[in-house]
Amino acid sequence: xxxxxxxxxxxxxxFFFTVGTIGLLRLPDVFCRLHANTxxxxxxxxxxxxxxxxxxxLSSAGVKLIFMIIFILITNPTAGHIVARASYDTIVxxxxxxxxxxxxDD
Amino acid sequence: xxxxxxxxxxxxxxxxxxxCVYRAAIGPTPGDRVVAINMITGKTIAVMALVSFMYHEExxxxxxxxxxxxGYTATICVAKYLELKRL
Numbered sequence: 001x002x003x004x005x006x007x008x009x010x011x012x013x014x015f016f017f018t019v020g021t022i023g024l025l026r027l028p029d030v031f032c033r034l035h036a037n038t039x040x041x042x043x044x045x046x047x048x049x050x051x052x053x054x055x056x057x058l059s060s061a062g063v064k065l066i067f068m069i070i071f072i073l074i075t076n077p078t079a080g081h082i083v084a085r086a087s088y089d090t091i092v093x094x095x096x097x098x099x100x101x102x103x104x105d106d
Numbered sequence: 107x108x109x110x111x112x113x114x115x116x117x118x119x120x121x122x123x124x125x126c127v128y129r130a131a132i133g134p135t136p137g138d139r140v141v142a143i144n145m146i147t148g149k150t151i152a153v154m155a156l157v158s159f160m161y162h163e164e165x166x167x168x169x170x171x172x173x174x175x176x177g178y179t180a181t182i183c184v185a186k187y188l189e190l191k192r193l
Binding site: 014021034045048065078079085087089 | 108111112119122125126128129135137138141142144148149152155156158159167170171174175178181185186188189
């Protein structure tokens, strides 16, 4: 039973990674690609490491996995936010105008 | 059987990494390259953890933790350079 749950979590994580890669290849500009990256990649890493945690149980390796999951849940959205803010001033998005001019006032 | 599943998942993730490298090579703006490299970092962390459980080597998990920290720092540094034009 636990093995089935491990396999389910593992391959759903691989599924979300694959969806993120398809989004990275197919979406038209950097903001849409960030949309594909931040959500699906965070969820994919979380699911794969959770399946390994369920497979291992609470040992020293399991504690390391818990730390990695917490750290990735904090840092991956932060990195996406910072890349989006850095691209906002200079990048021409897929409609052909500057993202800053379209995005209203700030 | 579960370790065979780990091997299959690691192979699928490395096929995904090839497509991310393609986006990092052709990406028209620097932001695209940073996003692609961030994704490669996430997939590499997952592959390192899977390989650690395939070979029963707990040492690889330490490498994965370090790679998490280094990847986050690299993304922050490149984004700051893009925004401020200096480090």
